[in-house]
Amino acid sequence: MTLTKISVTSSAKSSRRQLWFEKIMALLVLLNYSLVIFDLSYIPLRDFWLQGRVQIYLKIGAFEREIPDPPLKILPFPVTQYYDWVKGIEAYRETEHYLNLVNQLNDAIEQRITEPGNESQVQQIENLLEKLRHESVEMIAQNPFQVANKTGTLERIKNKMREHIFDKKDGSAKEAFTIFWTQENFQKNGLRHELDFFDEQIRPLIETNYFRPVGENGEPVNNFGLIDLPFFLVFLVEFMARTWSISRRHTGVSWFDAMLWRWYDIFLLIPLIRWLRIIPLIIRLNQAKLIDMKAIKKQASQGFVAGIAQDITEVVVIQIINQVQSSIEEGSIRNLVMRRNVNAYIDINDINETAEITKLVAHLIVEKVLPEIRPEAEAFLHYNIAKILTQTPAYQNLENLPGVKSLQTQLTQGLVSQLYQSLSQGLEQLLIEDQKFNELLERLANKFTKTMSTEMQCKQSIEQIEELINALLEEVKINYVQRLSSEDVEKILEQTRALRQEIN
Structure with missing residues (x-):
């Protein structure tokens, strides 16, 4: 008893340690997959x-x-x-230089405001404005946003500037920038107002531009492998150790078989399709009991059943009916009738099963059923015989005579008792072993079967039977199969769920 208790306790502790290990590994896979999704969506x-x-x-x-x-x-x-x-992303030189010019212009304007007597600042501001006008025209003409696939951003910049200068999005964007970077525009609309417009509306769009160099493999530089490498090493060691352990624990399972056993973990080791790591992630979270896949699996299977049940039901049932019709058209019924008439009947046990079944049923009825139902049967017969007598014209004329009604009751009861007794005795005769009776019953059955087969071999009868069966099957397809295929599958599933709840 003590050894058993110690063994159970040790097994429980081992299971808990295993579960904690599964949870740690599942969370590690979750962290890795989060980084993978972040990397894929970063650009x-x-x-x-x-x-x-x-x-x-x-x-x-x-x-x-x-x-x-x-x-x-x-x-x-x-x-x-x-x-x-x-991602190897660097600042794009042209757009970065453009924003640096704007920063220099802001610094020069601030210095001009703090030192109003310094006339050299006026010339510096004018030079910066001229450079900005030139750089703006170059930016629109060269489109430095194309390298980062952000041409749409340049279009938004042009639209914003045109709308700001011309109050509409038509017109020349180059002209709009040229007008914007002038002393006259700053004096007309306010220096601070114009610079705030640029900082709030234009600068954030220009800042989004970047340059991403191409590596020797012809693809844009991507250093995510350096981040993924530690996870890869952990997953590789865990995969090799776990599969080796599985191959050791299970007889007849090779190391390669164990790797196939844990096929979903292979996605953790393939760097080209990192997004497929969602498969081992979900499986591991379920194994670690961090999520419950039973409800999801049940809903998914029910949705799948609801989607295809109607089509499968119709196809399968119609296919079965079509096969039956094809068999009929190929003469299966005709061949069956002919074969039964030609081939000799094979008896495997020297027992006439038909006669034995008849006697067995008769024995059951005579000894068990008839004594039990005699009161109800006699009452039923008495009522029907009395009803027939009362409807007879001759009896109706005698009914009013004294003593006739009581005589009718006595006669009816006697007749009912005699009929029931005769029926019981007749059935009892079936229980008596009678060779002549058996021979006559067998001759009757054989004669009936032979006559039926002979008459059915008539071409007209066979063709009529085949036509009727085909017509019946066609009606079944049209009426019942169509009705079954249009059945509300969701109601059937609802009934299934209700039954499962009752069982549970």
Whole structure:
């Protein structure tokens, strides 16, 4: 008793340790897959990781709007400063130089405001404005956003500038930038107002541009393998150790068979299709009891059944009926009748089963059934005989005579008792072993079968039977199969779920 208790306790502790190991590995796979998804979505979502702002640009026909306006700030710091190196992303020189010129212009204007007597600042501001006009025209003509596949961003910049200068999105974007970077525009619309417009509307769009070099393999630089390598090594060691352990624990299972046993873990070791690591992730989370796949599996299977049950039911049933019809058309019924008439009957046990079954049923009826139902049977016969007598014209004329009604009752009861007794005795005769009776019964059965087969061999009868069976099957297809295929499968599944709940 003590040894058994110790063994059970040791097994429970081992199971708990195994479960904790499964949980740790499942969480490690979850962390790795989160990094994989982040890496795969980094380029498409880099604008968000750069500025931490959320804004949706909607354009439906003539309707255009940015929602919300201004953008909603979510991230407190740019993630790009920590992750751009993974993708090999660098600042694009032309656009970075353009923004540096704007920064220099802001510094010169601030210095001009703080030192109004310094006339050299005026010339510096004018030189910076001229450079910005030239750089703006070059930016529009050269389209430095094309390398990062962000030509749409340049279009938004041009539209914003045209709308700001011309109050419409038509016109020359080059002319709009040329007008914007002038002293006259700053004096007309306000220096601070114009610079704030650029910093809030234009600068964030220009900042999203970047340069990503191409590696020797012809693909853009991607250093994610350096991040994924530690996970790969852990998964590889765990896979080799686990499969080796499985091959040792199970007889007849080779190491390669054990690897196939854990086929889903192979996706953790393939760097080209990292997104498929969702498969081992889900399986491991379920094995570690961090998620419950039973409900999901049940709903998925029920959805699958609901989707194909109707088609399968109709196809299978119609196919069966078509096969039966084909067999009939090929003469299966005719061949069956002919064969039964020609071939000799083979008796495997020297027993006439038909006669024995008849006697067995008679024995059951005479000894068990008839004595039990005699009161109800006599009452039934008495009622029907009395009813027949009362409807007879001759009896109706005698009914009013004294003593006739009581005589009718006595006669009826006697007749019913005699009939029931005769029936019982007749059935009892079947229980008596009678060779002559058996021979006559067998001759009757054989004669009936032979006559039936002979008459059915008539061409007209066979053809009529085949036509009727085919017509019946066609009606079944049209009426019942169609009705079955249009049955509400969801109701059937609901009934199935209700039955399962009752069983549980």
